[in-house]
Amino acid sequence: MNRLKTLFLKLPRWARLPVGLFLTATLVVAGFILSVRLGLWGRIPSTNELAEIQLDRATEVYSADSVLIGKYYLNDRQPIPPEAIPGHVTQALIAIEDQRFYQHNGVDYPSLFRVFFKNILLGDSSAGGGSTISQQLAKNLFPRKAGGTIRLVADKVREMIIAGRLEKAYGKEGVLHLYLNTVSFGDNTYGIESASQRFFSRPASQLNTEQAAVLIGMLKATYSYNPRIFPERSTQRRNLVLQNMAKLEYLPPTLADSLAALPLQLQYQPYGHDQGLAPYFREEVRKQAVALIAELPGDDKNLNIYNSGLKIYTTLDSRLQEIAEERMHEHMPAIQGQMEKAYGNRAPWKSDKTFKDAYLRESEPYRKLKAAGISHADIMDSLSRKRLMTLGDWQGEREVEASTADSLLHYARFLQTGNLAIDARSGAVLVWVGGIDYQRFKFDHISQSKRQVGSTFKPIVYTTALEEGLEPCTYFSAREVRYENLEDWTPANSGSDDEAYLNYTLNYALTHSVNTVAVKVLEETGIPRVIAQSEAMGIHEPLPEEPAIALGAGSVPMEQLAAAYSSFVNKGKPATPFLIRRIEDSEGRELFAHQPVINEEAFSEETRDQMLRMMQNVVNEGTASRLRARYDIRGDVAGKTGTTQKNRDAWFVGLTPKVVHISWVGLDRYDLSFPNTTIGQGANAALPLFALWYRDVQNDPELRHWVSGRFEFSEQSEDLEDCPPIKRDGFFKRLFTNPNKAKTRKFRKKEGR
Structure with a gap:
């Protein structure tokens, strides 16, 4: 120390100040870096700890025909092995994010000095951020904490230290693999596999070069370069990635130019809980899966459906479901229009003050304000205040000046539906449409609803x-x-x-x-x-022990009604509906497998044959005859229509040799109903959902086996007398x-x- 002091005093007077400032700054910087290393700005994991990183994984839900129909996650991530990532994906990443990736050990000091000189001293932001892929990975794994400039600098130093340790733990290829499995692509989507499924509906292993360039190009700013929201901006960014790949000789320049000339083509598949195919079904699967996991032995019962990377294999046929949803979107606007036209200005949600007042009193906004101690008058005043809001209907969304009360009454008028189809022999659920729009109406009219079933109960009486x-x-x-x-x-x-x-x-x-x-x-x-x-x-x-049950006064869950009707096709044995075939953990180990339920015969073969022929007559010449006359349905079909008191509920149960299909249409509130029987009868409001679905299935060569064939009768069976x-x-x-x-x-x- 004395020696340093002596050397310092020997300096010319003019040099002592700058040298002193330099030494002081050096000591401050060294001390600051030491404080970061010691963990004063946040703990730094060791190399061994980094080597043991476990990533959260989304649980995937598959249909019976092997289609990924949904995910459950906190962060939508599905890690994949290195061999599942094409070479052009990593090449695109290096080309646009870190061209000197193989020349540094986690921190690219020349790039850092370039960024410091251009950005800080010259104010030129075109120099980029200077962070390597390894540093970005460190930031992704250990997000920064909010704070000022000093906190930001500390985080940058911490990321540099972690980046070096990551490269020691994983090597270059391992860092690329881990980065591509963790990086965010926006829309709560993490990792190249989930991003590939989301934007191109294919696994990452099948990404072509231009698709890889689109996804990698997003990483600079996942919102600004989101190809779904900003296609032109995303295309420009894609082309820059392709140009850089050509500069690094990953692509021939002519090929890069050819790919850059291609239009942007997405096949966007949202896996959000409210979006995508069969949202009501996926929610019911989630509930049942959570319950099944809780009953598993040992540590398996602690598995979290949101981050354990489970695979749930269901009974749903995605093709049958897609047809059902498409036909629901065709029929429901039509029947909604019939109802509103018949009501006109007499509709309760328009003209009935008693109904409107009662409905608003029962609404969630009213109950919350009431619980807060606000008076009825003040609540109604609050609910009646107009503001700009978005209201939706079957024609789309529009911005209008409306109040909360207007919005509540607007959505009260919508007819709802439930459509369920099961394999009549096994009980496997093939189709599950729980409502018209899961984003707006979460109530599931299959699993949560118990409505009076009207005349669909008559076959049980007979x-x-x-x-x-x-x-x-x-x-x-x-x-x-x-x-x-x-x-x-x-x-x-x-x-x-x-x-x-x-x-x-x-x-x-x-x-x-x-x-x-x-x-x-x-x-x-x-x-x-x-x-x-x-x-x-x-x-x-439980059914009411009263004569009105002959007319369907009992309220029955749709799944139980489907089980009852399946006995007419399944040799007198009701098939118990089920949704989940098996559940596997992230390593493919089976956690749960559905065990078939074989019920006893509920009635004799003779009764079964007679009832099936009688219900065929319902279709051929009875209340469901429009199946033949209007929809030109051919083949063996049986069924029963149903309409409840005051036209509140419309039902149709359709039977084919393999499928039980149930459709219900009505309004959620029991004090609302169809304006008349012409519109509200099961043959008009509910039957078309089956007819339209059946017709499309019959016309599909791969699916028609579900609705083809002949009803099987016993050898002793004879035609009805x-x-x-x-x-x-x-x-x-x-x-x-x-x-x-x-x-x-x-x-x-x-x-x-």
């Missing part, structure tokens, strides 16, 4: 009757009856007054969905017996019958099951 010894040719009077022990409940038909003199066979009554006969069949069979039959067929939801479907009462009975007056008597209740 099945019970056949099991109890009645025949398809058994006659019942169609006359209306007022049941005096049921508060004068009087089920009615939509037919003519002449029905008071008519008697229908079970076959005819089911074919034409005759309400009065269904109630009398229930009475003859017994409510407890019908409920027991429904349970045997897969309906486990050829009996007159209608018998007219005799002269004297007609003479003493008033067609305008319902018969009055008590409903006979049978006890036991």
Whole structure:
């Protein structure tokens, strides 16, 4: 120390100040770097720790036809091995981000000095940032903390130290591999594999050179060079990457020019939870997968679906699902238009003050403000204030001047839907459309809804009757009856007054969905017996023990209704619907595999054959005959329409030799309904969803096997007995019958099951 002091004093007086300042600055810089190394500005991982980095991985969801249909993630990342990354991807990265990558050990000091001289001293920002790929990787793995200039400098020094250690831990190729598996491509997408799937719908291993240039070009500014948002800017950046690749002799100049002349072609596939194919299905799969994982033994039950890189293989057929969604988007605007035209200005959301007030009181914005202690008057004032907002409908989105109340009532008017198709033999879910728009309407009308099923319950009543010894040719009077022990409940038909003199066979009554006969069949069979039959067929939801269940007054989850109808195709055995075939961990180890559920026969072969033929008649000549007449549906199809009280719900259940397809259409609120039966009946509102789907599937050579073939009947099966479907009462009975007056008597209740 004394020696340094002596040397300093020997300097000329004019040199002492600058030398002193230089030495002081050197000591300050050295001390600052030492403080960074010691971890005072954030811990620096050792080389060994860096070598053990574990990346979060998104869980992938696959359809039965091996299509990636969704992901669950905090960060959408799917690491891939080095051999899955094409050489032109790493070449593009080096060409645009770090051309001296193989000449430095993590920090490119010549580039740093160039940047310092041009950017700081000359104010020329064209020199770039000076960070190497290794430094960028360090920044990606250990993000900077907010702070001032000193904090920024400390972070840069820290990244330089980590960059050197990364190169020691991984080597050059390992750094490139780790970088491409971690770097952000925007849209919450991380890594080259996820980016390739997102923007080009293909794995990274299949990226061509110009596609690789697009993705690598994004890295400078993932939003500004996003090819979906700014295609022209992205194309310019792509071409710069190609030029640099040519300069480094990674590409022949002529090839680079040819590729630069190509138009930008994306095949964008969003994997956000609200977007993409089958969002309602994917949400239900997520819920079920979380529950299944929680039941796994050992440490497996601690796996996190958002970062463990699981693979979930589902039952959904992406092609059948895509057709269902397309046809839903065709039919629902049409039926919405019919309803609104019929309502006109009489629509409750427009003219009914009582409805509007009740609806707003039940809304989430109102309840939150009420919970905060705000008065009703002030809440309504707040909800009624106009502002610029975006409202959407089937024609698209538009900016309008509207209030929160306007917005709530606007969306209250939308008809919703649920469409479910299952493999009638295994129960595998093939199609799952839980609503019209998952982004706006999260409620799933398959898994979360329990609606009255209307006349779709009648086949269960008739099945019970056949099991109890009645025949398809058994006659019942169609006359209306007022049941005096049921508060004068009087089920009615939509037919003519002449029905008071008519008697229908079970076959005819089911074919034409005759309400009065269904109630009398229930009475003859017994409510407890019908409920027991429904349970045997897969309906486990508690049903009301009242005569109205003959007309579908019970609320049944759609999956249970599908199970019940599958028994008509599956030799009397209900097929239990399921969504997940198996779950694997990131290494391919099987964590869960679905075990087939084989249920007992719910009824005899003879009953099954008779019911299937009767429901074929529903399609051929009954309430679902427009399948043949209007939609020209050919082949073996059976089914049943359904419409609930006050036209609240429209149903159709379609059966093919392999598939049960259920469609429901209605409004979410029970105090809203279709304006009339013409529009709201199942044949008009719900049946087209099946018809349009069926027609497209039938026309697809790869898919038509789902709807082709013939119904299988037992060897002893015969066609339904050829009996007159209608018998007219005799002269004297007609003479003493008033067609305008319902018969009055008590409903006979049978006890036991």
